[in-house]
Structure formats: structure tokens, C-alpha cells
Amino acid sequence: xxxxxxxxxxxxxAVGVPLAAALAGCTVEDPLAAQAKAGDNKNxxxxxGSVTEYAVSERxxxxxxxxxLFDGTTVTNADWAGDVVVLNFWYAACAPCRKxxxxxxxxxxxxxxxxxxxxxVNIRDEAKTAxxxxxxxAIPYPSFEDRNGDVLLAMTGFxxxxxxxxxxxxxxxxxxxxxxxxxxxxxxxxxxxxxxxxA
Numbered sequence: 001x002x003x004x005x006x007x008x009x010x011x012x013x014a015v016g017v018p019l020a021a022a023l024a025g026c027t028v029e030d031p032l033a034a035q036a037k038a039g040d041n042k043n044x045x046x047x048x049g050s051v052t053e054y055a056v057s058e059r060x061x062x063x064x065x066x067x068x069l070f071d072g073t074t075v076t077n078a079d080w081a082g083d084v085v086v087l088n089f090w091y092a093a094c095a096p097c098r099k100x101x102x103x104x105x106x107x108x109x110x111x112x113x114x115x116x117x118x119x120x121v122n123i124r125d126e127a128k129t130a131x132x133x134x135x136x137x138a139i140p141y142p143s144f145e146d147r148n149g150d151v152l153l154a155m156t157g158f159x160x161x162x163x164x165x166x167x168x169x170x171x172x173x174x175x176x177x178x179x180x181x182x183x184x185x186x187x188x189x190x191x192x193x194x195x196x197x198x199a
Contacts, residue, residue: 049182053192054175056199062174065154067144070127075119075144077174084116084196085170088184089152089159090143091124092133096183097165101137103186108141111193119144121151123164169196 066076090097108118120143122130159166167184169192171177178192
């Protein structure tokens with residue numbers, strides 16, 4: 001197995017490197033920090049669409065998390081043991097989240113019969129706002145209500161705080177197999193899910 005990485009300079013974090021340490025080691029300001037300081041009131045910080053695939057030997061330990069869906073159901077990583085999982089971090093006012101939503105719906109419809117599970121992780125919205133978004137885009141899969149940051153904290157080695165959207169693909173052992181930092185291009189995400197299902 002090998003690692004195919006399509007990172008642009010300054011995008012993404014090394015596995016297991018805390019955000020503060022990674023930023024402290026940079027001599028050039030990274031794109032996410034630049035967006036945060038821009039003051040353009042767009043209300044989100046976007047990644048650049050960079051994609052990282054992690055070789056099996058580089059995936060480390062399975063993800064461990066627990067969170068509550070908007071319907072009140074508690075979900076933990078044990079609930080998807082043995083399945084490929086797609087986690088999409090989003091919120092309603094995020095323009096790239098709105099753009100990628102129809103593609104996520106189509107990919108869910110394609111891959112859920114093959115055993116892939118999809119979950120949204122909403123980091124900002126109250127239930128009414130999230131539900132309106134889900135109705136508008138006919139989102140068929142559930143989302144975690146994560147304003148308290150529990151799920152985000154569990155994934156902090158892979159999801160930079162406030163970098164939305166970010167999409168992770170977990171392998172059947174619950175390890176992060178791939179990450180898209182920013183808008184998920186449909187064909188790319190389709191390939192990443194297919195690869196995880198085929199492994």
C-alpha cells in the first residue's frame with residue numbers, strides 16, 4: 001500500500017500534530033490563518049480541496065468518539081464497527097457545504113446499499129437551522145449536533161478547527177483512510193469511498 005497525497009503547500013496537518021504546534025512551526029502563514037484574518041465576513045474558513053489518503057500502515061488507531069444526533073440518538077464509533085464511514089463536517093451558512101450537499105446525497109444513495117454509512121457533523125447550528133438545510137437538500141443521513149465540539153475534538157488530528165467543510169472516510173476498522181480539506185469534489189470522494197469499500 002502507498003500514500004497518495006495531493007496536498008498544496010500549507011494545507012492540512014500532519015497526523016497527530018496539534019494545531020498550535022503545527023502553526024508555531026510554520027514560517028509562512030497558512031491559508032486557513034490568512035482567511036481567518038481577512039475580515040471579509042464570509043462566516044466560514046474553507047480548505048483548498050486538498051486530498052490526503054493514508055496508507056494502511058499510517059492510519060494509526062481507530063477513531064473513538066461519541067456524540068448526539070439531532071434526533072437525540074447517541075452514536076458512538078462502536079455503532080459502525082466493520083463499516084466504511086463518511087463523516088462530513090458542515091453548517092448551514094457555509095457556502096461550500098451547500099455546494100457539495102447534492103453530491104453527498106447522490107454518493108449516499110450510491111454507496112449505502114454497499115454498506116457505507118454517512119454522518120454529518122454540524123459544528124454550529126441549532127436544530128431548526130440544521131433541519132431546514134436538510135429539508136432543502138433532501139439529506140437522507142443523520143447529523144451530529146456538535147456545537148459543544150465533542151466530535152470535532154475527537155477528530156482534531158484530522159480536522160483543523162473551523163476548517164469547514166472537511167470530509168473524512170473511515171475504513172472498516174474505524175481508522176481515517178482519507179481526508180478532503182474543503183469542498184469535496186464528487187469524483188474524488190467517490191473514488192475514496194470505493195477504495196475503502198474494496199479494501
